[in-house]
Amino acid sequence: MPVYxxxxxxxxxKYLRHFRWWVVFLEEVRLWNRARIxxxxxxxxxxxxxxxFIQIIMYNAAMQDPNHPLAPVIRSVVWLKVDSELxxxxxxxxxxxxxxxxxxxxxxxxxxxxxxxxxxxxxxxxIHWYDYLTGKIFAVAFCGxxxxxxxxxxxxxxxxxxKKNSTWIDMFSYIPIMGNSFLFSSVIVIxxxxxxxxxxxxxxxENITVISVVTIIIANTSxxxxxxxxxxxxxxxxxxxPVAIYFMGQKIFDVDRNIFFRTMDVNATWMFMYIFLTSLIxxxxxxxxxxxxxxx
Amino acid sequence: MALxxxxxxxxxxxxFVAIDGISFSxxxxxxxxxxxxxxxxxxxxxxxxxFIRPQQGKIYIAGNELPKDILKVRAIVGHMPxxxxxxxxxxxxxxxxxxxxxxxxxxxxxLERSHExxxxxxxxxxxxxxxxxxxxxxxxxxxxxxxxxxxxxxxxLDEPTNGLDPDGRLEMLQLIKEISVQRGVTxxxxxxxxxxxxxxxxxxxxxxxxxxxFCGDLQxxxxxxxxxxxVSVQDNEDLFMEELTRMGxxxxxxxxxxxxxxxxxxxxxxxxxxxxxxxNTIIRMFVPAGGDLxxxxxxxxxxxxx
Numbered sequence: 001m002p003v004y005x006x007x008x009x010x011x012x013x014k015y016l017r018h019f020r021w022w023v024v025f026l027e028e029v030r031l032w033n034r035a036r037i038x039x040x041x042x043x044x045x046x047x048x049x050x051x052x053f054i055q056i057i058m059y060n061a062a063m064q065d066p067n068h069p070l071a072p073v074i075r076s077v078v079w080l081k082v083d084s085e086l087x088x089x090x091x092x093x094x095x096x097x098x099x100x101x102x103x104x105x106x107x108x109x110x111x112x113x114x115x116x117x118x119x120x121x122x123x124x125x126x127i128h129w130y131d132y133l134t135g136k137i138f139a140v141a142f143c144g145x146x147x148x149x150x151x152x153x154x155x156x157x158x159x160x161x162x163k164k165n166s167t168w169i170d171m172f173s174y175i176p177i178m179g180n181s182f183l184f185s186s187v188i189v190i191x192x193x194x195x196x197x198x199x200x201x202x203x204x205x206e207n208i209t210v211i212s213v214v215t216i217i218i219a220n221t222s223x224x225x226x227x228x229x230x231x232x233x234x235x236x237x238x239x240x241x242p243v244a245i246y247f248m249g250q251k252i253f254d255v256d257r258n259i260f261f262r263t264m265d266v267n268a269t270w271m272f273m274y275i276f277l278t279s280l281i282x283x284x285x286x287x288x289x290x291x292x293x294x295x296x
Numbered sequence: 297m298a299l300x301x302x303x304x305x306x307x308x309x310x311x312f313v314a315i316d317g318i319s320f321s322x323x324x325x326x327x328x329x330x331x332x333x334x335x336x337x338x339x340x341x342x343x344x345x346x347f348i349r350p351q352q353g354k355i356y357i358a359g360n361e362l363p364k365d366i367l368k369v370r371a372i373v374g375h376m377p378x379x380x381x382x383x384x385x386x387x388x389x390x391x392x393x394x395x396x397x398x399x400x401x402x403x404x405x406x407l408e409r410s411h412e413x414x415x416x417x418x419x420x421x422x423x424x425x426x427x428x429x430x431x432x433x434x435x436x437x438x439x440x441x442x443x444x445x446x447x448x449x450x451x452x453l454d455e456p457t458n459g460l461d462p463d464g465r466l467e468m469l470q471l472i473k474e475i476s477v478q479r480g481v482t483x484x485x486x487x488x489x490x491x492x493x494x495x496x497x498x499x500x501x502x503x504x505x506x507x508x509x510f511c512g513d514l515q516x517x518x519x520x521x522x523x524x525x526x527v528s529v530q531d532n533e534d535l536f537m538e539e540l541t542r543m544g545x546x547x548x549x550x551x552x553x554x555x556x557x558x559x560x561x562x563x564x565x566x567x568x569x570x571x572x573x574x575x576n577t578i579i580r581m582f583v584p585a586g587g588d589l590x591x592x593x594x595x596x597x598x599x600x601x602x
Contacts, residue, residue, distance in 0.1 A: 009412070010447050011401075011405070011409060011446060011447035013401060013402065013405040013409075014402075015371065015399065015400035015401065015446075016400045016401075016402065017400060020398060020400070023394070023397040023398055024398075026397075027394050027397075031385070031386070116381065116382050116383060116384065117377065117379050117380065117381045117382075118381060118383060120347075120375070120377035120379065120381060121375070121377065121381055121395065121439075121442055122395075122398060123345075123347065123370075124345050124370060124373065124374075124375035124377075124443075125370060125395060125398040125399050125446075126367040126368075126370040126371040126398075126399060126400065127367075127370075127398050128367070293347075294346075294347070295346065295347070295349060295363070
């Protein structure tokens with residue numbers, strides 16, 4: 001091994017002291033961004049935004065031109081209508097792919113570092129446990145927002161741009177929809193990201209994390225279904241996490257078409273607290289695990 | 297204040313006491329941290345990095361108190377962990393850039409510095425290969441590279457020659473010597489290989505069962521063994537010991553009938569042969585005590601057990 005006497009020199013640059021979590025965030029994004037499976041899943045996640053993009057362009061073109069050959073067809077199909085409900089359905093239908101993508105990017109977020117003993121190196125650098133954990137959680141959540149909130153903003157922009165005679169004041173009409181989209185995206189993304197990162201901090205490998213998370217979700221929904229059948233009370237379905245999330249989405253967008261939810265005596269505050277507390281517990285477990293590694 | 301000050305440090309894992317109230321001070325230089333398995337070496341290193349919170353006692357590193365100033369300490373310390381570390385799908389350059397950015401370097405600085413240190417540790421050809429394709433020796437070099445990336449003032453190396461072939465071990469030692477002796481980086485070398493410590497280190501800390509056996513200058517340890525011999529006689533051992541006592545010669549009984557004899561300055565080693573003659577026996581073994589660190593280490597551990 002040759003020793004290059006002159007290649008080692010004192011470092012004379014400056015050290016940045018803040019926003020270390022940003023470094024962890026960037027590294028995490030860089031790592032999964034290059035994986036083939038992630039690229040495939042992301043493509044799958046882009047199918048609906050592309051379909052919605054075409055839907056908005058077609059709908060606006062047909063509605064603004066009465067002589068358009070497709071106008072009668074488009075007018076007669078209810079689900080092609082472009083209004084605030086479109087964004088609800090868009091985000092709702094993205095939820096399964098968001099779950100899959102987050103499972104892929106989040107399952108190894110913490111357990112891979114622990115398995116490869118990288119904590120010994122990372123925590124010997126001047127970073128705190130909260131820099132590390134914030135970077136990891138933000139990266140996973142960012143991925144979720146990229147598939148829900150960010151495309152919905154782009155779709156709103158497409159809708160605005162393809163409407164003829166729209167003035168800049170019309171842009172303000174999108175603000176409530178934007179807010180609702182952000183809230184519904186957050187209700188899907190944040191608990192999912194925290195749950196998956198929490199599982200990653202507890203279980204030893206990526207595979208075990210994925211299997212555990214899927215098992216927990218299936219068991220949770222099955223338990224809710226069994227209880228509601230045995231007790232002959234649909235309110236027990238609220239225990240199911242996916243049901244709670246969809247219900248929150250309906251409340252946020254004020255959509256009340258689903259007959260399933262009408263059979264329940266649902267309290268939105270209770271549902272929110274259920275989701276919030278579950279997320280909080282997941283966050284606390286993550287903190288305990290990572291803090292223990294950094295501070296003993 | 298010394299570079300590293302440890303005061304009454306106690307670390308336990310549940311009921312098991314890993315470090316039992318040790319105190320010592322270390323000056324800049326190359327420091328060997330030695331002791332048998334389970335002596336508390338790795339626990340001590342992890343305490344220096346703030347990974348373990350002690351039950352009692354204080355640690356000061358370069359004037360910074362732990363755990364209060366932990367980030368300041370981590371900024372000036374480079375750590376090469378004992379266990380194999382690998383980021384499987386990442387190249388050595390990317391891994392080091394990430395480590396550099398965690399320390400607080402800008403991307404450009406981290407990239408430049410990563411290439412420099414990878415060249416320095418001899419990984420110039422392999423730096424763009426994923427780390428999962430590296431041999432144990434190459435991973436050891438990556439660990440060393442990340443520890444010196446930010447130009448630390450103190451370098452903590454935990455078993456740096458583990459898993460290396462003889463050539464690799466010599467090259468690693470050459471690198472450590474270059475960094476510590478020529479570049480003036482204070483280095484704490486934790487190892488089982490005592491000849492490595494003897495060749496590289498100026499100070500030594502010996503731990504056994506969580507207790508401090510010796511801490512100080514390696515040279516003074518050898519100098520204290522002047523006029524110190526290990527002797528065994530063929531028979532009449534009791535008479536021989538009586539003769540030694542009568543002459544005012546201090547001695548200790550070691551295992552296998554060996555006596556560790558310290559002669560006063562007024563007496564020469566010939567006096568031991570006269571004692572043997574008076575005890576009507578002959579000297580079977582006569583060697584200077586503590587000729588190398590291994591002997592010193594073993595005798596200090598035996599002393600502890602006695």
